[in-house]
Amino acid sequence: MTDIQQDMAAAEAGDPAAAPVPAIELAGVVKEYHARGEVVPAVRGVDLSIAEGEFFALLGPSGCGKTTTMRMVAGFEDPTRGTVRLHGRDVTAVPPNRRDVNMVFQSYALFPHMNVWDNVAFGLRRRGLPREEVRRRVAETLEIVDLAGRERRRPRELSGGQQQRVALARALANRPRALLLDEPLGALDLKLRQAMQGELKRIQREVGITFVHVTHDQGEALAMSDRIAVMNDGRIEQLGPPREVYERPATRFVAGFIGTSNLLAGTVAEVVGDLAVLRAGEDGRVLLPAGDHLRPGGPVEITVRPEKISIETVEPVPGVSAVRGTVTDASYLGTANSYLVRLPEGTEFTVFEQNVHDSGLTARRGDTVWLSWQPQHSYAIGSRTPS
Amino acid sequence: MTSAAAGPDAAAPPHRGRRRPRWGDRLLRAYTWLVLAWLLAPVAVMIAFGFNDTRSKSNVSWQGFTTRWWGRLGDYPDLTAAVVNSLEIAAIATVVATALGTGMGVALGRYRFRGQGGTDLMMFAAISAPEIVMGASLLSLFVSLGVPTGFGTIVLAHVLFSVSFVAVTVRARVAGMDPAVEEAARDLGASAWAAFWRVTFPMILPGVLAGALLAFALSIDDFVITQFTGGATVTFPLWIYGAVRIGVPPQVNVLGTIIFGIGVLVAVLNAVAGRRRRG
Ligand SMILES: Nc1ncnc2c1ncn2[C@@H]1O[C@H](COP(=O)(O)OP(=O)(O)OP(=O)(O)O)[C@@H](O)[C@H]1O
Ligand SMILES: [Mg+2]
Numbered sequence: 001m002t003d004i005q006q007d008m009a010a011a012e013a014g015d016p017a018a019a020p021v022p023a024i025e026l027a028g029v030v031k032e033y034h035a036r037g038e039v040v041p042a043v044r045g046v047d048l049s050i051a052e053g054e055f056f057a058l059l060g061p062s063g064c065g066k067t068t069t070m071r072m073v074a075g076f077e078d079p080t081r082g083t084v085r086l087h088g089r090d091v092t093a094v095p096p097n098r099r100d101v102n103m104v105f106q107s108y109a110l111f112p113h114m115n116v117w118d119n120v121a122f123g124l125r126r127r128g129l130p131r132e133e134v135r136r137r138v139a140e141t142l143e144i145v146d147l148a149g150r151e152r153r154r155p156r157e158l159s160g161g162q163q164q165r166v167a168l169a170r171a172l173a174n175r176p177r178a179l180l181l182d183e184p185l186g187a188l189d190l191k192l193r194q195a196m197q198g199e200l201k202r203i204q205r206e207v208g209i210t211f212v213h214v215t216h217d218q219g220e221a222l223a224m225s226d227r228i229a230v231m232n233d234g235r236i237e238q239l240g241p242p243r244e245v246y247e248r249p250a251t252r253f254v255a256g257f258i259g260t261s262n263l264l265a266g267t268v269a270e271v272v273g274d275l276a277v278l279r280a281g282e283d284g285r286v287l288l289p290a291g292d293h294l295r296p297g298g299p300v301e302i303t304v305r306p307e308k309i310s311i312e313t314v315e316p317v318p319g320v321s322a323v324r325g326t327v328t329d330a331s332y333l334g335t336a337n338s339y340l341v342r343l344p345e346g347t348e349f350t351v352f353e354q355n356v357h358d359s360g361l362t363a364r365r366g367d368t369v370w371l372s373w374q375p376q377h378s379y380a381i382g383s384r385t386p387s
Numbered sequence: 388m389t390s391a392a393a394g395p396d397a398a399a400p401p402h403r404g405r406r407r408p409r410w411g412d413r414l415l416r417a418y419t420w421l422v423l424a425w426l427l428a429p430v431a432v433m434i435a436f437g438f439n440d441t442r443s444k445s446n447v448s449w450q451g452f453t454t455r456w457w458g459r460l461g462d463y464p465d466l467t468a469a470v471v472n473s474l475e476i477a478a479i480a481t482v483v484a485t486a487l488g489t490g491m492g493v494a495l496g497r498y499r500f501r502g503q504g505g506t507d508l509m510m511f512a513a514i515s516a517p518e519i520v521m522g523a524s525l526l527s528l529f530v531s532l533g534v535p536t537g538f539g540t541i542v543l544a545h546v547l548f549s550v551s552f553v554a555v556t557v558r559a560r561v562a563g564m565d566p567a568v569e570e571a572a573r574d575l576g577a578s579a580w581a582a583f584w585r586v587t588f589p590m591i592l593p594g595v596l597a598g599a600l601l602a603f604a605l606s607i608d609d610f611v612i613t614q615f616t617g618g619a620t621v622t623f624p625l626w627i628y629g630a631v632r633i634g635v636p637p638q639v640n641v642l643g644t645i646i647f648g649i650g651v652l653v654a655v656l657n658a659v660a661g662r663r664r665r666g
Binding site for chain 2: 074095098103105122126127174
């Protein structure tokens with residue numbers, strides 16, 4: 001860690017610009033594969049800037065181009081267009097062995113013919129470090145990932161979680177300036193996965209290097225990252241801190257992909273002070289903070305998270321959003337109750353209710369209920385909505 | 388396994404090899420031994436007749452036991468020369484075919500390239516072509532090119548027919564390898580060259596060795612193609628063929644036994660090394 005800080009200090013000393021140089025920068029990156037005479041666009045134009053020391057998540061559904069993006073950063077694929085910069089240096093044409101980033105593969109890709117020690121020492125030996133230094137660093141790294149004592153084991157003699165940690169150690173031992181993790185927890189069962197999430201966070205804090213974490217598990221991305229880029233179909237739909245991405249989804253896709261969200265489309269009826277009002281059904285209303293783009297008569301689509309909604313049998317007080325609907329499903333989930341409520345215009349809302357009172361379910365199937373939520377929990381989805 | 392269902396071997400883990408062999412298993416075992424016996428019978432006869440105390444020219448009926456022929460291996464200088472030729476040819480052909488075939492196997496197993504289908508087809512054509520056809524066509528090729536047939540042309544021919552076998556075994560090994568492993572090596576700072584030698588090659592080594600053994604075995608006992616391309620050069624199989632009319636001396640059996648013994652030794656070493664690799 002201290003070495004890295006010294007490296008960084010040295011790099012900054014030689015840099016006249018005061019603004020910190022991002023660890024990883026993608027500018028207009030496009031990747032097209034050619035398969036059987038057809039052009040397959042895997043990445044359709046990605047601009048991304050990841051800061052030094054950041055825990056960054058690349059989140060998206062299967063096939064959206066996450067792996068391809070990472071492979072271009074690591075140097076395994078040449079972008080069809082665009083530039084990749086690492087710490088300000090254009091590396092678009094630099095081979096992977098001369099890029100100062102390391103990758104942890106989804107399949108781990110451990111060297112099966114080498115034991116744990118030799119796996120971890122591989123990168124250090126390739127760089128021609130003195131024997132003593134290699135020994136020290138391998139031992140140190142194995143300590144970090146809690147694998148000391150298993151140096152002589154072959155990869156296949158280890159459990160999935162242990163293999164995963166060897167893969168991590170093998171990359172970490174080189175002290176890369178950024179670590180790329182391609183769904184490193186994908187092959188683990190839930191328990192181990194959660195344990196490893198904590199481990200990864202701890203390790204990242206300990207070594208202080210940039211982590212780019214690819215995942216299609218939104219919970220994982222929300223729990224671990226400083227910032228999240230949500231990818232869909234080769235593009236980044238939204239980029240921001242977990243809270244922002246969750247609370248203020250920029251597009252319909254993001255709203256649907258991250259957590260459960262309720263969508264409601266309507267027209268702005270009026271703007272009162274700093275609140276815009278939508279009519280919903282005969283006696284319902286939705287309030288949301290009025291932005292510049294909200295005008296009376298204009299169309300708007302809002303999203304609201306299920307846990308922000310209260311479910312009641314009496315009409316709520318004024319000053320909150322309130323819509324009436326019919327319960328189509330009510331289930332008891334232990335820590336929470338979950339309801340499905342059909343609104344007059346046909347959309348269904350999901351509502352989570354914390355199980356704080358012992359009265360059980362507030363409403364049953366077929367009941368008419370009022371849903372209410374605070375104005376700031378209605379969020380208007382931007383105009384970037386695809387489809 | 389519930390306690391209610393506990394039989395006589397309830398304490399033993401439900402391990403497949405532990406349960407009492409059933410009828411089908413016994414039949415299968417007997418069948419395996421029969422096939423093995425059938426395979427090894429000619430070898431056993433060959434070894435036995437290397438110890439036959441025969442007086443006549445022909446070594447076909449059992450006359451009693453002797454180890455005399457083992458001491459008189461060098462009685463026929465041209466037989467010794469033929470064996471040396473065979474070993475030299477097999478050694479050179481194996482090295483060359485293994486090197487070329489490994490390269491081909493890696494390329495075919497790892498990359499998609501123009502002409503891949505054609506290469507595949509050629510390889511299997513070379514494997515499945517009747518030897519007599521290959522021998523005859525090679526001879527006409529050498530003659531029409533004005534290449535004098537002999538030791539060199541035998542080596543060329545042997546490389547030619549064994550390279551495909553090496554390529555096929557290596558390719559199977561490469562195809563079963565996660566390409567990310569080699570990428571990981573590159574990612575960790577290895578040049579393409581270092582990644583191949585330190586990671587890919589050790590991983591495909593069993594395939595390479597199997598290919599090399601195959602090449603050696605194919606070369607050492609090849610008769611048909613050698614007959615066509617050999618010119619005046621005589622190899623071990625050619626010498627035996629020539630000796631059949633006048634009677635094959637027991638030394639041939641002894642030499643055959645030695646070659647077989649070496650083969651068995653290599654196979655055993657390979658198995659032991661494999662077991663150690665697997666830990
Ligand atoms: N070598 C290739 N040749 C052709 N198409 C490819 C190739 N690699 C990826 N693709 C295509 O590019 C798209 C993006 O693939 P990529 O592997 O980057 O997805 P991903 O986001 O990592 O998905 P997953 O979560 O399933 O790993 C997919 O449609 C895929 O089919
Ligand atoms: Mg992927």
